[in-house]
Amino acid sequence: MxxxxxxxxxxxxxxxxxxxxxxxxxxxxxxxxxxxxxxxxxxxxxxxxxxxxxxxxxxxxxxxxxxxxxxxxxxxxxxxxxxxxxxxxxxxxxxxKEGIEGDLAKKIVKLIKDSKLKVQASIQGDAVRVSGAKRDILQEVIALMRKEITDFPLQFNNFRD
The missing domain is CATH 3.30.70.990 (YajQ-like, domain 2)
Structure with missing residues (x-):
């Protein structure tokens, strides 16, 4: 996955x-x-x-x-x-500031759940892990995050197939 x-x-x-x-x-x-x-x-x-x-x-x-x-x-x-x-x-x-704080992490998870994309988002320390069935859906989540979260710098790493 x-x-x-x-x-x-x-x-x-x-x-x-x-x-x-x-x-x-x-x-x-x-x-x-x-x-x-x-x-x-x-x-x-x-x-x-x-x-x-x-x-x-x-x-x-x-x-x-x-x-x-x-x-x-x-x-x-x-x-x-x-x-x-x-x-x-x-x-x-x-x-x-380094790491995603709790409030922002909850906001990110809520945005992902409200988008109705078939992915799971979970808070893991100061990061948010997103997993889904297809790579295309994950790329849609990345595009959504870039569009919605503009007041804090986010990076997307550890991409695994």
Whole structure:
């Protein structure tokens, strides 16, 4: 019985490379001379530092551009609120979301069941496994997911015949 998994994965190496490139650009730009603008990376949290909110927005734009060039989907980023650090310095935490959360997994299973396609969908940890009798039906499910779920990056892997 053919099956595939619906997952949401982020290439951590590409994220780290994009952060390094963004830090290099920020350190060499003239408008950031003498400022404390930088990006720190820890596990799945990126922390942006700047002297003013305008600079923080510029650092964020640089980071998002570098991530896009490295084919990292920016929809997987969860922007935190802007916090004051000390004096006039501010920071913002950006979380890299990986895996399909419970609510989204339930929404995906409900969409598949409501589509009346002859497939079974089950939640397996942070992935959704879809299995059906024919490969064509599974491809219809993939097309349905691409059309319906637009606010979160999904990948379809582990396709087995």
């Amino acid at each position: 053919p099956s595939f998994d619906i997952v949401s994965e982020v290439n951590v190496v590409e994220v780290r490379n994009a952060v390094d490139q963004a830090n290099k650009e920020v350190s060499t730009r003239y408008d950031f001379k003498g400022s404390d603008a930088r990006i720190e990376s820890a596990e799945k949290v990126l922390t942006l530092f700047a002297d003013a909110e305008f600079q923080l927005d510029q650092v964020k734009d640089i980071l998002l551009g570098k991530l896009a060039k490295r084919n990292v989907d920016v929809r997987c980023l969860d922007h935190g609120k802007i916090e004051k650090v000390s004096g006039n310095k501010i920071k913002q935490a950006i979380t890299v």
